[in-house]
Amino acid sequence: MVDTSAPEATRRSERARRAIHEAALALVAEAGYRKTTIEGIAAPAGVGKQTIYRWWPSKAEVLLEAFLDLVEQHARQARNVPYEIPDTGDVAADLKAVLRATVDQLLDPRFAAPSRALAAEGLVDEQLGRRVVATLLEPQLQLYVRRLRAAQQAGQVRADVDPRIALELFVSPLAQRWLQHTGPVSHAYTDTLVDYALHGLAPR
Amino acid sequence: MVDTSAPEATRRSERARRAIHEAALALVAEAGYRKTTIEGIAAPAGVGKQTIYRWWPSKAEVLLEAFLDLVEQHARQARNVPYEIPDTGDVAADLKAVLRATVDQLLDPRFAAPSRALAAEGLVDEQLGRRVVATLLEPQLQLYVRRLRAAQQAGQVRADVDPRIALELFVSPLAQRWLQHTGPVSHAYTDTLVDYALHGLAPR
Numbered sequence A, B: 001m002v003d004t005s006a007p008e009a010t011r012r013s014e015r016a017r018r019a020i021h022e023a024a025l026a027l028v029a030e031a032g033y034r035k036t037t038i039e040g041i042a043a044p045a046g047v048g049k050q051t052i053y054r055w056w057p058s059k060a061e062v063l064l065e066a067f068l069d070l071v072e073q074h075a076r077q078a079r080n081v082p083y084e085i086p087d088t089g090d091v092a093a094d095l096k097a098v099l100r101a102t103v104d105q106l107l108d109p110r111f112a113a114p115s116r117a118l119a120a121e122g123l124v125d126e127q128l129g130r131r132v133v134a135t136l137l138e139p140q141l142q143l144y145v146r147r148l149r150a151a152q153q154a155g156q157v158r159a160d161v162d163p164r165i166a167l168e169l170f171v172s173p174l175a176q177r178w179l180q181h182t183g184p185v186s187h188a189y190t191d192t193l194v195d196y197a198l199h200g201l202a203p204r
Helices: A008-031 A038-045 A049-055 A059-077 A091-106 A109-124 A126-153 A168-180 A187-199 B008-031 B038-045 B049-055 B059-077 B091-106 B109-124 B126-153 B168-180 B187-199
Strands: none
Touching: A008 A038, A008 A049, A008 A059, A008 A109, A038 A049, A038 A059, A059 A109, A059 A126, A091 A109, A091 A126, A091 A168, A091 A187, A109 A126, A109 B109, A109 B168, A126 B168, A168 A187, A168 B109, A168 B126, A168 B168, A168 B187, A187 B168, A187 B187, B008 B038, B008 B049, B008 B059, B008 B109, B038 B049, B038 B059, B059 B109, B059 B126, B091 B109, B091 B126, B091 B168, B091 B187, B109 B126, B168 B187
């Protein structure tokens, strides 16, 4: 956010930071992570590469910050800050709605290219992987934890269920299909995951 | 497998192939995937690097074949070929047993280093990723499909459940925790996944 009361120098560097974020996201989407370089980000952002080297320790860190910024802008445009999973009183419907929105994001190249790049790089570079999980993935998972806790209070999820494990029954299958191309992702698929997770595979 | 009736040249190349597999697995476990080179594999295997270049198109393909060989040898030693998930008549117990064994493998560096390297490289190189899924991951998932179909016949899993999706409720969470370091993996964790998946999160 540009704070209009900030001194001119701060506003200038905020604009440069935003331009670098946009250039990094565009380049990763066009050229892929491996062909993305600091030089390639600097030119369209209108800054010298030394500026980028001074602000970030690696290209992965530029991309992580750029992606976090994109996610926040997107939430802000949707007037959904601080973001929470809606609670309409119907946990199945609420989980299906948020997972359908996630499917749409995963199929949108603006989100897909950087998030796949960060996930891949995170598997190779364990330190980056832990930063991606801590800053990007775990905060999203905690939204499910809170929605499942509310469902427990409402008697729609068993009280003895650990919400942090329970959410993985529908979040992790979607993540694995999308990341590893182990199967197609669609609204019908995530709806099915929610139904199976809530009602179980065994006959009732 | 060495076929003792094979001509001497075939036996020699079979020995060389096995030596290359072992060298590739050892080097990946010691040095990591990025520092593993064809030259680094050739020397301890006692072959020239041209032999490796002639037989495989990339170091990832050497590692994939070596890992498939390791998995097959391991199954053979356990006299478990062709491998199937045991059917004791109790689907919960059978799924818990195979997932506990998987946890043990994921915590064993001999298996963990190459399988993590293949998964990571598969995210970056989509063609390799699809080969890893087709030759390594999907055949393992089909074992769960067969066990769940038997459970459907026995009335322990609902007839209207799609087994190929159902298995993801316990397999994908374990895969994501292990690959992305999103949480600890243990026997208690996979037991919980099976219980939640079979009985559901909602009260019965």
